[in-house]
Amino acid sequence: MIDEQVLDRTLHAALRAGGDFAEVFAEDRRASSARLDDGKVEELTSGRDRGAGIRVVRGETTGFAHTADLSEAGLQEAADAAAAAARGGEGTTNVVGLEHQAVTPPHEVLVLPESVEKARKVQMLARADDAARAEGDAIRQVSASYADSRRRILVANSDGLLAEDDQVRTRFFVQTVAVADTGMQTGMEAPGRTVGFELFDEVDPEEVARTSAKRALTMLRARPAPTGKLPVVLKKGAGGVLFHEACGHGLEADLVAKDASVFRGRAGEQVASPLVTLVDDGTLAREWGAYAIDDEGAPARNNVLIHDGVLTDYMWDLIRARKEGREQSGNGRRETYQHLPMVRMTNTYLLEGEDDPEEIVRQTPYGIYCAQLGGGQVNTATGDFVFGMTEAYLIENGEITEPVRAANLIGNGPETLRHVDAIGNDFGTWPGTCGKFGQGVPVSAGQPTLRVSELTIGGTAGE
Amino acid sequence: MSDAPSGELLDLGQRVAGAARAGEEVEAYVVRSRETEVRVFDGDVESLSMAGVEGVGVRVISDHRQGFAWAGSLETAVVDETLDEARDNAAFGEPDEWNGLPSPSDFEMVTPAPLDVWRESLLAVPPDDKVTLAIELERATRAADPRVRGVESAGYGDTAVEAAVASSLGVAATSRRTMCSCSSFSIAGEADETQTGYGFSVGRAFDDLDPADAARTAAERAVRLLGATKPRTQRLPVVLDPLVTRSLLAILGSALGGESMLKNRSMFVGRDGEQVAAPRVTLRDDPTLPEALGAASHDAEGVPTRPVDLIAGGVLFGFLHNTYTGRRSGAATTGSAVRGGFKSTPGVGARALYLEPGPLGPEEVLASVPAALYVQSVSGLHSGTNPVSGDFSVGAEGLMVRDGALAEPVREVTIASTLQRILLDVGEIGADLTWLPGGGAGLTLLVTEMTMSGE
Numbered sequence: 001m002i003d004e005q006v007l008d009r010t011l012h013a014a015l016r017a018g019g020d021f022a023e024v025f026a027e028d029r030r031a032s033s034a035r036l037d038d039g040k041v042e043e044l045t046s047g048r049d050r051g052a053g054i055r056v057v058r059g060e061t062t063g064f065a066h067t068a069d070l071s072e073a074g075l076q077e078a079a080d081a082a083a084a085a086a087r088g089g090e091g092t093t094n095v096v097g098l099e100h101q102a103v104t105p106p107h108e109v110l111v112l113p114e115s116v117e118k119a120r121k122v123q124m125l126a127r128a129d130d131a132a133r134a135e136g137d138a139i140r141q142v143s144a145s146y147a148d149s150r151r152r153i154l155v156a157n158s159d160g161l162l163a164e165d166d167q168v169r170t171r172f173f174v175q176t177v178a179v180a181d182t183g184m185q186t187g188m189e190a191p192g193r194t195v196g197f198e199l200f201d202e203v204d205p206e207e208v209a210r211t212s213a214k215r216a217l218t219m220l221r222a223r224p225a226p227t228g229k230l231p232v233v234l235k236k237g238a239g240g241v242l243f244h245e246a247c248g249h250g251l252e253a254d255l256v257a258k259d260a261s262v263f264r265g266r267a268g269e270q271v272a273s274p275l276v277t278l279v280d281d282g283t284l285a286r287e288w289g290a291y292a293i294d295d296e297g298a299p300a301r302n303n304v305l306i307h308d309g310v311l312t313d314y315m316w317d318l319i320r321a322r323k324e325g326r327e328q329s330g331n332g333r334r335e336t337y338q339h340l341p342m343v344r345m346t347n348t349y350l351l352e353g354e355d356d357p358e359e360i361v362r363q364t365p366y367g368i369y370c371a372q373l374g375g376g377q378v379n380t381a382t383g384d385f386v387f388g389m390t391e392a393y394l395i396e397n398g399e400i401t402e403p404v405r406a407a408n409l410i411g412n413g414p415e416t417l418r419h420v421d422a423i424g425n426d427f428g429t430w431p432g433t434c435g436k437f438g439q440g441v442p443v444s445a446g447q448p449t450l451r452v453s454e455l456t457i458g459g460t461a462g463e
Numbered sequence: 464m465s466d467a468p469s470g471e472l473l474d475l476g477q478r479v480a481g482a483a484r485a486g487e488e489v490e491a492y493v494v495r496s497r498e499t500e501v502r503v504f505d506g507d508v509e510s511l512s513m514a515g516v517e518g519v520g521v522r523v524i525s526d527h528r529q530g531f532a533w534a535g536s537l538e539t540a541v542v543d544e545t546l547d548e549a550r551d552n553a554a555f556g557e558p559d560e561w562n563g564l565p566s567p568s569d570f571e572m573v574t575p576a577p578l579d580v581w582r583e584s585l586l587a588v589p590p591d592d593k594v595t596l597a598i599e600l601e602r603a604t605r606a607a608d609p610r611v612r613g614v615e616s617a618g619y620g621d622t623a624v625e626a627a628v629a630s631s632l633g634v635a636a637t638s639r640r641t642m643c644s645c646s647s648f649s650i651a652g653e654a655d656e657t658q659t660g661y662g663f664s665v666g667r668a669f670d671d672l673d674p675a676d677a678a679r680t681a682a683e684r685a686v687r688l689l690g691a692t693k694p695r696t697q698r699l700p701v702v703l704d705p706l707v708t709r710s711l712l713a714i715l716g717s718a719l720g721g722e723s724m725l726k727n728r729s730m731f732v733g734r735d736g737e738q739v740a741a742p743r744v745t746l747r748d749d750p751t752l753p754e755a756l757g758a759a760s761h762d763a764e765g766v767p768t769r770p771v772d773l774i775a776g777g778v779l780f781g782f783l784h785n786t787y788t789g790r791r792s793g794a795a796t797t798g799s800a801v802r803g804g805f806k807s808t809p810g811v812g813a814r815a816l817y818l819e820p821g822p823l824g825p826e827e828v829l830a831s832v833p834a835a836l837y838v839q840s841v842s843g844l845h846s847g848t849n850p851v852s853g854d855f856s857v858g859a860e861g862l863m864v865r866d867g868a869l870a871e872p873v874r875e876v877t878i879a880s881t882l883q884r885i886l887l888d889v890g891e892i893g894a895d896l897t898w899l900p901g902g903g904a905g906l907t908l909l910v911t912e913m914t915m916s917g918e
Contacts, residue, residue, distance in 0.1 A: 034555070037726060038725075038726060040556075040557040040559055041555065041556055041557045042529070042556060042557075042559070043529045043530055043531050043552065043553075043556045043808065044530055044531070044552035044553075044555045044556060045530075045531045045532065045533070045552065045807075045808070046531075046532045046533075046548050046552060047532060047533040047534060047535075047806055048533075048534050048535070048536075048541075048545075049518075049534070049535035049536075050535065050536065051535065059507075060504075060505075060507040060508070060509065061507065061508045061509065061510065061511065062509065062510040062511075063510070063511055063512075064510055064511070064512040064513075064514075065512065065513050065514060066512075066514050067515075068516075068517065068535055068536050081513050085511040085512070085513055085590065086511070087508065087511070087594075118551075118552070118555050119555065122555050140727050141726055141727050141728065143726070177726075177727055177728060177851060179727070183852050183853075184727070184730070184851040184852050185849075185851070185852055186728075186849065186851050186852075225856075227696055227879075227914060227916040228696055228916055228918075229918070255615075258504065258613070258615050258616070259612070259613045259615070259650055260613075260615040260616075260648075260650065260659075262657070338514060338516060340510055340512065373846075374845075374846035375843070375845050375846035376843055376846055377842040377843050377846075377858070378842075379659060379842070381615060381650055381657045381658075381659045382657050382658065382659065382874075384842075384858070384860075384874065384875055385842075385858075386842040386843030386846070386847065386857065386858030386877070387843060387846060388843055388845075388846025388847045388856075390846075405852070405854055406847075406849055406852070406854045406856070407847075407854075407856045407877075407879070408843050408846070408847045408856045408857060408858060408877050408879075410843075410858045410875055410876070410877050410916075411875070412875065437616075456875065456876075456877065456916055456917075457877075457916070458847070458856040458857070458858070458876075458877025458878070458879050458916045459856065459879065459914075459916070
C-alpha cells in the first residue's frame with residue numbers, strides 16, 4: 001500500500017521533535033451493499049475509503065492526525081500535525097529499521113467479494129423475500145440486505161514492526177414485519193462471517209428469511225412479559241452479547257486503568273460461578289471478530305479472561321501493555337484510519353459445560369427462555385446492564401410454553417456471573433457491532449445454553 | 464483548506480452533475496469537515512487529534528432505477544470513478560416510479576431560512592486553549608464534590624462542516640456549520656459502591672461553552688445516586704429528565720418519518736387525524752430555528768427546510784418526508800432528507816424536534832405529583848423500544864419523588880409502558896426547553912403512569 005522507504009521517512013518525521021513511539025496505520029477499504037425492501041431491490045451501493053492515521057506518543061500524551069492522501073507529502077503533513085499535537089515529555093526514541101512480520105490468518109478466504117458479479121449478490125435478496133412471504137399472509141414487510149467489505153491494513157511503527165492484513169467480511173440480513181389484530185411485530189436474523197461470498201455455502205438466504213419471519217409470527221402470539229426477578233435460560237448463542245457487554249467491557253485494560261471497571265484489582269479472585277470460563281479469541285476461524293493482526297500490528301490471540309470463575313487477565317492494547325511492561329493481547333482495534341485504537345474485544349465466549357440443554361429447561365419450574373437478545377448497554381463502572389429480549393418464552397413446569405412480548409433484561413455483570421448455575425454442552429455465536437467511545441467494530445459473542453438463577457425482567461404484565 | 468463558503472465544493476458537485484447523460488438524473492453530495500478532539504486523564508492530555516475528512520456521495524437515477532456510490536476523497540480521478548460506479552449500480556436496482564431527484568420547481572414557494580450557524584472564531588482558537596479547557600473541566604469535576612473519586616473521561620471536541628448538494632435538475636445548495644462541546648463522566652462513591660454522572664456543554668463558538676456547569680452537573684448526577692437501592696415493583700407517575708425526554712422524542716420522530724410510514728414500520732400508520740396524544744402535546748420539527756443545534760437552511764437533497772407540525776393538540780398531523788417518500792405517499796417533501804454523511808443515500812429524519820413547552824418549571828413539575836419516579840437516565844432504549852408495536856421497556860436510574868421533591872435514589876429498575884400510552888399519559892410538560900446535541904430539544908416531562916420493575 002505504501003513503499004517501505006516512505007514509511008521509514010514518515011516515522012522519522014513523526015519523531016523529529018522527540019517522542020517515545022510513532023506509528024503509521026494505513027487502510028484501504030472497499031464495501032458494497034444491496035438492499036431489498038417492499039419487494040424491490042432499492043439500490044446497490046459501493047464505496048471506497050483510503051487513508052492513513054499517524055500517532056506520536058510522548059510521555060502520557062498521544063498526538064494523532066490522519067489523511068486521505070497517501071502520497072509521501074500527504075503522510076509527511078499528517079506526521080508533522082501528529083508530532084505537534086503530542087506535547088507530553090521529551091522522549092528520544094529512534095526509529096528501528098522496519099522488518100516485515102509474517103502473519104497467520106485465522107482461516108482462508110475463498111471468494112473475494114469483488115470477484116462476484118453484482119447480479120449474484122442482488123439475487124440473494126429476491127430469494128429471501130419470497131421465502132419470508134411464503135411463511136404466511138401475516139408477513140407484511142420484508143427487508144433484506146447484503147453487505148460485504150474488504151479492508152486491507154498496514155501497520156508500521158518505530159519499534160520496527162511492519163505488518164499487513166486483509167480482512168474480508170460478508171453479512172446477510174433479513175427483517176420482517178408481521179401484522180395481526182394483536183398488533184405488529186418484527187423479526188430479525190443476520191448471520192455474518194469474516195469470509196467472502198462463500199458465506200452462502202453455509203448460510204441459505206431462504207433459511208435466514210424463514211427464521212426471521214417465524215420470529216415475527218411467533219411474537220404476534222406473545223403475551224406481555226412478566227415483571228420482576230426470575231430464572232432465565234439463555235439459548236446457545238442468544239446470550240453471548242450479555243457476557244460481552246456485562247463482563248467483557250469491564251475486562252478491557254483501558255477502562256480498568258481509569259477506575260471505570262467493577263473488575264479493577266480483582267485478578268486472581270473468584271468473580272464468577274466456578275462453571276464460568278470466559279475467553280476472548282481473535283483467532284476463532286471465520287467468526288465476525290476474527291483477524292490475523294489487530295490494528296496495532298499485534299497478532300490475534302486466544303486469551304482466557306476468566307477460568308473456572310477466577311479472573312485471570314484483562315485485554316490489552318499497545319499503550320496499556322507498554323505502560324505495564326507486558327505483551328499486547330491482540331485487542332488494539334479501531335473503526336477506521338480516522339480513529340485512535342483502543343482496547344476492544346474480538347470473539348468473546350463462554351466455554352461449554354456438561355449439562356444437557358434440554359435438561360436445563362426441565363430443571364426450571366418457572367422462568368424465561370430467551371432465544372434472541374437485541375442490543376444492550378452496560379455501565380462498566382457499576383456493572384449494571386440492560387438488554388432487550390427479541391424472542392423469549394415462558395418456562396412453566398420445566399417446559400417452554402408461550403412466547404412473551406419484547407421486554408428488557410436488567411441486572412449487574414458480576415452478580416450475573418455468580419448466578420450462572422447451569423451450563424450446557426452446546427454452543428452458538430452471534431455477530432454484531434460493538435460500540436465504544438463512538439467507534440464501532442465487528443465482534444462476535446457466544447455461549448452454550450445456560451441458566452442465570454435470577455435476572456430482573458422489565459415486562460408490562462403488571463405486578 | 465479554504466474557508467470560502469463551500470463554493471469549491473459546489474463547483475465540484477456541479478461538475479459531477481453536469482456529466483449526466485441523456486435520460487439520467489445525477490446528484491452529488493460533497494462534504495468537507497475539520498475536527499479537533501482532546502481527551503484528558505489525570506490532569507494530563509491523553510490524546511489530541513486533528514483531522515480533516517472529505518468525501519462525495521453520488522446518486523444516479525435512470526429509467527427509475529437508482530444507484531449510489533461514495534468515496535472518501537475529492538481527487539478528480541476518484542470522483543469520476545465514483546460517478547461511473549453509481550451509474551453501473553443503477554442498472555441493478557429495480558425500477559420504482561417514485562425514484563427521482565427534487566427539482567427546484569418542487570420548492571419554489573419555500574424561502575430558505577437565513578441561518579447563520581458558522582462561527583469563524585472557532586477555527587482560530589489555538590489547540591492549547593482547547594487542551595486547557597479540557598484539563599480544567601476534569602479538575603473542576605473532581606473538585607465539585609468530595610465524593611467524586613475519579614473522572615472516567617473528560618474532553619473537548621469541535622467540528623466545522625461544509626457541504627454542497629448539486630444535481631442535474633438544477634438544485635444547488637451549500638451549507639456550513641460549526642459546533643463545539645465539552646463533556647465529563649464522573650465516578651463517585653467508596654470502593655464497594657460506584658455511581659457515574661454525565662455533564663456537558665455545547666455551542667457553536669468556543670465562548671458558548673460553560674465547562675464549570677458541565678463539571679457541576681457531572682458531579683451532581685453521580686453523587687445524588689449514591690446509596691441507590693432497588694425499589695419494589697409498582698405502577699406510578701414518572702418524571703423524565705430533559706435528556707431522557709429527548710431520547711424518547713427521537714424514537715417518536717423516527718416513527719413519524721415517511722420511510723417508517725410507507726414501509727408499515729410505524730405505530731402511527733393510518734392514524735392521521737386521530738387523537739394519538741394528550742391534548743396538551745404539540746410535537747414539531749423546526750430546523751429553521753437558529754438555536755437548534757441541528758438547524759439547517761437546506762436538507763440533504765438541497766431542499767429548503769421549514770417547520771413541520773407532527774402532532775398538534777394531541778392530533779396526528781403529518782409525517783416527515785424526503786422527495787421519495789413525499790411523492791410516493793402523495794404528499795410532498797417537507798425538506799426532511801437527512802444523511803449519515805457522504806456514505807449514505809438520503810433518508811428521512813428530524814433535525815430539530817421538540818415538544819412545545821408548558822407553563823411549569825422543572826421544580827413545579829415535581830411539585831405537581833406527591834409520589835413519582837424521577838428518571839435521570841435510561842439504558843437499552845433502542846433494544847427496549849419497538850417503534851412498530853410501541854412496546855417500551857428500558858433500564859432506568861434516578862430518584863424517587865416524595866412530597867413533590869427529589870428523595871432517595873434508585874437503581875437497576877426498568878420502566879415499561881407502550882409508546883401509545885406514554886403519549887396519551889403525558890401530564891405536565893416542563894417550561895425548561897433545552898436544545899441538545901444530536902438535533903432535538905429536551906424538557907422535563909411528567910408521564911402519569913408507568914410500570915416500574917424492581918424487587
